[in-house]
Amino acid sequence: MLGLFRKARQPTLVFDFPGGVHPPEHKDRSNGTPIQPGPLPAQLVLPLNMHLGAPAKPCVGAGDRVLKGEKIAEPVGAVSAALHAPTSGTVVAIGPRPIQHPSGLDALCIVIEPDGEERWVERRPVADPAALGPDGLVALLRDAGVAGLGGAGFPTAVKVTLGDHQRVAQLIINAVECEPYITADDRLMRERADEIVAGIRLLQYLLNPQDTLIGIEDNKPEAIAAIRSACAGSDIQVRVVPTKYPSGGEKQLIQLLTGKEVPSGAIPAQCGVVCQNVGTAWAIKRAVHDGEPLIRRVTTVTGDAVARPGNYETLLGTPVRDLLRHAGVDGERLGRLVMGGPMMGFTLHDPAVPVVKTSNCLIAATAEELPEPPPEQACIRCGACAESCPASLLPQQLYWYAKSDDFERAQRHDLMDCIECGACAYVCPSHIPLVQYYRYAKGEIRHQAAEQLKADRARERFEARQARLEKEREEKEARRRARLEANRQKQAAAQAPAGDDNRLADLKKAVGKASSTYKAAVKAAKTAEAQEADNAAELRARADQLKAEADRLKAELRDAKAGAPAAAPTADPLADLKKAVTEASSAYKAAVRDAKAAEAEEAGDAAERRAEADRLKAEADRLKAELREAKANAPAAGAPAAAPTDQLADLKKAVGEASSAYKVAVKAAKAAEAEGTDNAHELRAKADTLKAEADRLKAELRDAKAANPGAAVKPAPAPAGKTPDGTPAATPATEEASPTPPTADPEAAAKRQKRLKALKTAYNMAHKQYKEAHAALERAERDAGDDDQERLDALAAKVDKLKAKANHCRDALNALVEEAKADIRAHTGKNLKTLKLEAARAESALRQKADELARLRDTADADTLETLDAEVRALDEEAQVARRALKQAVEEQGLVEDDQ
Amino acid sequence: MSLINAPSPHTRERTDTGAVMRRVILATLPGLAVLVWQFGAGVLFNVLWAAAVALACEALFLRARGKPVGFYLRDGSALVTAVLLGLALPPTAPWWLPLIGVAFAIVVAKQLYGGLGMNPFNPAMVGYVLLLISFPVAMTQWIAPGQAPAPADSLALFLGQTPADAFSGATPLDTFRTWAGDAGALAEHGILQGVLAGRGWQWVNLAFLVGGLYLLARRVIGWHIPVAFLAGLGVPALIAHQIDAARFAGPLFHLFSGGAMLGAFFIATDPVSAATSRLGRFIQALLIGVLIWVIRTFGGYPDAVAFAVLLLNLAAPFIDYYTRPRAYGHKGARS
Incomplete structure (x- = not known):
């Protein structure tokens, strides 16, 4: 109703806001004299964060000479403003200095020693701002360091940058200056109204508002008149508001001029209003039309302790001490030094702090003028605070809640909407520092919110960690299962019906049984032979058969064992082949025994049996060759040094073929001799030739292998020399073979060995570091503090890095191991496992032959003995070769057997 | 130079709680004067004695609670309680009546709740109601208006030597209550025929109204409470009086009788x-x-300011809960 009345009465539309107080103004002390230039101090101290937002980044160094208006710090990030040298001089330091912060904190400042010459940097006034475009203008304002001169120092460039969808209904120029004592804007309007209006025009251009309103309190008639005449004929409306503190508060002014309320937690722009201080408008004009960055401002210096109160155009960075001295301060009488107004300003503890972009007033008050606050009395709930509150809060309730740390209820009573104007504390008859209580409670609430955030983050972190551990566990489990599955499949493929451990045990048992049966049979045979019993030969044959059976079982067991712990996916066809080979060779061996027995008995079908054995042998050989080929092909994809390998493999194959051909020939010859056929001699000769050929090839192979590293000291000339006709053949073979071996190999292998060792150490170390870091991270996570978040992140990053490193090492190691294995394969045509098996088989074959020889020594004829002897020697040689190859391969590659 | 380091605001209104309380006491002086004029010096003895008791109790309990005695005594709140209770007691009250009432008000109703600002009930009214319930005879004996005893007699009464009956007379509220509904009988009683309301009491209430207007003028109190109070009392009285003038007293009678203006x-x-x-x-x-x-018209007691105030003191948190002002920026729904 009163509002309606006022609307009807007043020609200009002005609303009202609740509450408010009328403190004594004290403005007449400083508003009677024109703006005077401030002092040129011995040093200018320019804080990098004199605006709201990110501190600027210095772009000069100590010792640099700077010109007036030269940029000395760049804006950093979106909300920031540049900094300029207020006068020409030398940068003498960039370091911490006390600044205008209420807490009395030091902050990074650029200190300039003026040279007094006032030499300007080249200025670039913009004659036609429209040509620059809105974006260009915004960039210019950012570059000129323009920030709100009213209070908060919010970078103007940010405030005038609108979103695409944003419409500005009202641009409000805040010229209220409602705080007592301050007259800086008053004088500015009186003396520079035209410049201010020019600045407002630039704002209008940038924001394109429907209405532009200037709010001025009615206690500044001269300023109102000046602005009115400057605005004459324009669309800028001057609105005179009644004098009442805090009508200059942004939200209160919006309410006064538009009747709008900025929703709690929102900014004015969200309800279509942009507020700018009148001084900022002036600074914008200077920046654009005069090319002059923000390097000075009008500051009111007032209070009972100064002799010449008034408004001074002060260079930013001027220490308060110099400005006060300039205004004639009486240090003896100075009791309280306030930067800003008496209602919302803050006391300075150190007069060395500089004037900054937001310093609109300095009150040098005597102790009588602004005395110590009287002691706090009990709240009598008089309600004066509630009646003065411009935000319609219940200050005394908030006070109770703040005092009893009941922050939840304080928040429910809209504590966060308190603008800390101090009206409540101003009127409180019990002298309760209410604002201080609210600041405390707000701080606590923010702290709690931060704590909550921290707790949430800790929970998230914990959950993430749990998930990670769970995942790791699952992965491990999956790997384990996959390994198990692979093994089972391999076993199932290798031995028809799978049965892992049981099968192994069964096999073992079978082997044990077979070998004991065999031994018993041998014993029986020996006894029979000693007694020259008729059935001795039969018994012997039976023993042999058993032996073969035992061997087969042993081989199978070995295969099963070798297959069990290996995770490496060996191709199924390989296993099949292997099995086939084993079966074929044992079948062959059995057939040979059979044939021999028949021959011994001079049975009619001996030749037939021998032929059958030969056929089987050929089949076994074919299978063996096939297996070798398959093995060589399957994993050899990445095998380096393929050429020599192939050669070796070929050689080996040739040896195998030759020796089997020879054996076949020997058998045939023997059969012929036994039958007394004519061509027996011929056959024997052919066998000899074949033997020689086989020996030659063997020697060649040996040499080729010997040329490989590691084999070095143990050449095998002895067995070769023993061969009667091998010697002449061996020599050229050696000569032939000598250019073949890859001479670079030993070095490479040695290098690899070294690298392998180094890698292993590196991996171990990396893994250990990773584990340690992981443990540290877990410890840190357990007793994490919020401020440790960064540390935690750093730790987590470190753990990740170390893990990656360890993984990298492991991969490299594995690659190298694989490479080494591939090399072995390449060199020998076999993989390690095959080598091992071969060595074992060779041993067993040798033992078998040696047994046979020992057994037949007394009974058999010289020829047979010789043949046997030769065979034993050949086998021994073969076994040695296999052993050596295995050893060499292992040693050479620096592999440890359990690497797999 | 050592600079004052203090949070904003740096300036304050030159007022304090002590000053507020002093103004309240000052504002009671016209009422006190009229009471003494109408009912004798007994009122003055009551007030002074009550003040002494209050200060003593307050000091004792401040000391017991470990608070700075001088600092808190200067806030004047105990004095205000004592003066208000003293003004409400009958002028014939013997010395122990104020002693019990004030001691109870200060000790139980105020200090035991935590001192100034923490008491949910008006201490003076708590003391008054205690006395009214415990000593109904002594508390309802009033001197007939304009027949004030001599100061010596008042002192004797205060010291409990003279039987109070010798001076007692009915108040207008008592009288109306006794004869309500009988228009003829009401007309016979001269005590009801004052310019504004009942004789004697009209001037007492007028004096308190003057004091209250002073408080309003000095912004010690807001207009909301007195205006609403008087409207709450006057409007039902007006309506009822229009319906049956013989049974229901008029608004002026109500507003200028008993403790209306003081309340x-x-x-x-x-x-x-x-x-x-x-x-x-x-x-x-x-x-x-x-x-x-309601209580005056239908209840058992002739006056009801103390009961009504205490009952609504109880309702204050409830009222607060539903009358929170809408803070700036909270247009629309609030949780």
């Missing part, structure tokens, strides 16, 4: 036990007024 400007305005917001205070005071009219 409206000095008792109900006690900020400590009142509601918080302006709207809440208005509602609370309105209900106090209505309740006074």
Whole structure:
């Protein structure tokens, strides 16, 4: 109703806001004299964060000479403003200095020693701002360091940058200056109204508002008149508001001029209003039309302790001490030094702090003028605070809640909407520092919110960690299962019906049984032979058969064992082949025994049996060759040094073929001799030739292998020399073979060995570091503090890095191991496992032959003995070769057997 | 130079709680004067004795609670309690009546709750109600208006030597209550035929109204409580009086009888036990007024300011809960 009345009465539309107080103004002390230039101090101290937002980044160094208006710090990030040298001089330091912060904190400042010459940097006034475009203008304002001169120092460039969808209904120029004592804007309007209006025009251009309103309190008639005449004929409306503190508060002014309320937690722009201080408008004009960055401002210096109160155009960075001295301060009488107004300003503890972009007033008050606050009395709930509150809060309730740390209820009573104007504390008859209580409670609430955030983050972190551990566990489990599955499949493929451990045990048992049966049979045979019993030969044959059976079982067991712990996916066809080979060779061996027995008995079908054995042998050989080929092909994809390998493999194959051909020939010859056929001699000769050929090839192979590293000291000339006709053949073979071996190999292998060792150490170390870091991270996570978040992140990053490193090492190691294995394969045509098996088989074959020889020594004829002897020697040689190859391969590659 | 380091605001209104209390006491002086004029010096003895007892109790308990005695005594709140209770006691009260009432008010109703600002009930009214319930005879004996005993007699009464009956007379409220509904009998009683209301009491209430207006002028109290209080009392009285003038006294009679003005400007305005917001205070005071009219008209006691105030003190948190002002920026729904 009163509002309606006022609307009807007043020609200009002005609303009202609740509450408010009328403190004594004290403005007449400083508003009677024109703006005077401030002092040129011995040093200018320019804080990098004199605006709201990110501190600027210095772009000069100590010792640099700077010109007036030269940029000395760049804006950093979106909300920031540049900094300029207020006068020409030398940068003498960039370091911490006390600044205008209420807490009395030091902050990074650029200190300039003026040279007094006032030499300007080249200025670039913009004659036609429209040509620059809105974006260009915004960039210019950012570059000129323009920030709100009213209070908060919010970078103007940010405030005038609108979103695409944003419409500005009202641009409000805040010229209220409602705080007592301050007259800086008053004088500015009186003396520079035209410049201010020019600045407002630039704002209008940038924001394109429907209405532009200037709010001025009615206690500044001269300023109102000046602005009115400057605005004459324009669309800028001057609105005179009644004098009442805090009508200059942004939200209160919006309410006064538009009747709008900025929703709690929102900014004015969200309800279509942009507020700018009148001084900022002036600074914008200077920046654009005069090319002059923000390097000075009008500051009111007032209070009972100064002799010449008034408004001074002060260079930013001027220490308060110099400005006060300039205004004639009486240090003896100075009791309280306030930067800003008496209602919302803050006391300075150190007069060395500089004037900054937001310093609109300095009150040098005597102790009588602004005395110590009287002691706090009990709240009598008089309600004066509630009646003065411009935000319609219940200050005394908030006070109770703040005092009893009941922050939840304080928040429910809209504590966060308190603008800390101090009206409540101003009127409180019990002298309760209410604002201080609210600041405390707000701080606590923010702290709690931060704590909550921290707790949430800790929970998230914990959950993430749990998930990670769970995942790791699952992965491990999956790997384990996959390994198990692979093994089972391999076993199932290798031995028809799978049965892992049981099968192994069964096999073992079978082997044990077979070998004991065999031994018993041998014993029986020996006894029979000693007694020259008729059935001795039969018994012997039976023993042999058993032996073969035992061997087969042993081989199978070995295969099963070798297959069990290996995770490496060996191709199924390989296993099949292997099995086939084993079966074929044992079948062959059995057939040979059979044939021999028949021959011994001079049975009619001996030749037939021998032929059958030969056929089987050929089949076994074919299978063996096939297996070798398959093995060589399957994993050899990445095998380096393929050429020599192939050669070796070929050689080996040739040896195998030759020796089997020879054996076949020997058998045939023997059969012929036994039958007394004519061509027996011929056959024997052919066998000899074949033997020689086989020996030659063997020697060649040996040499080729010997040329490989590691084999070095143990050449095998002895067995070769023993061969009667091998010697002449061996020599050229050696000569032939000598250019073949890859001479670079030993070095490479040695290098690899070294690298392998180094890698292993590196991996171990990396893994250990990773584990340690992981443990540290877990410890840190357990007793994490919020401020440790960064540390935690750093730790987590470190753990990740170390893990990656360890993984990298492991991969490299594995690659190298694989490479080494591939090399072995390449060199020998076999993989390690095959080598091992071969060595074992060779041993067993040798033992078998040696047994046979020992057994037949007394009974058999010289020829047979010789043949046997030769065979034993050949086998021994073969076994040695296999052993050596295995050893060499292992040693050479620096592999440890359990690497797999 | 050592600079003062203090949080904003750096300037304050030159007022303090002590000054507020002193103004309240000052504002009671016209009423006190009229009471003494109408009923003798007994009122003055009551007030002074009550003040002494209050200060002593307050000091004792401040000391017991480990608070700075001088600092808190200077806030004057104990004095205000004592003066208000002293003014409400009958002028024939013997010395022990104020002693018990004030001691109970200060010790139990105020200090045991935590001192100034923490008491949910108006201490003076707690003391008054205690006495009224415990000593109903002594508390309802009033001197007939204009027949004030000599100061010596008042002193004798105060010291409990003279039987109070010798001076006692009915108050207008008692009289009306006794003869309500009988228009002829009401007309016979001269005590009811004052310019405004009952004789004697009209001037007492007028004096308190003057004091209250002073408080309003000095912004010690807001207009909400007294206006609502008087409206709550006056409006039902007006309506009822229009219906049956013989049974229901008129608004002027109600407003200028008994403790109406004292209650409206000095008792109900006690900020400590009142509601918080302006709207809440208005509602609370309105209900106090209505309740006074109800009790005066239908209840067992001739006056009801103390009961009504205490009952609505109880309702203050409830009223506060529903009358919170809408804070800036909270248009629309609020949780």
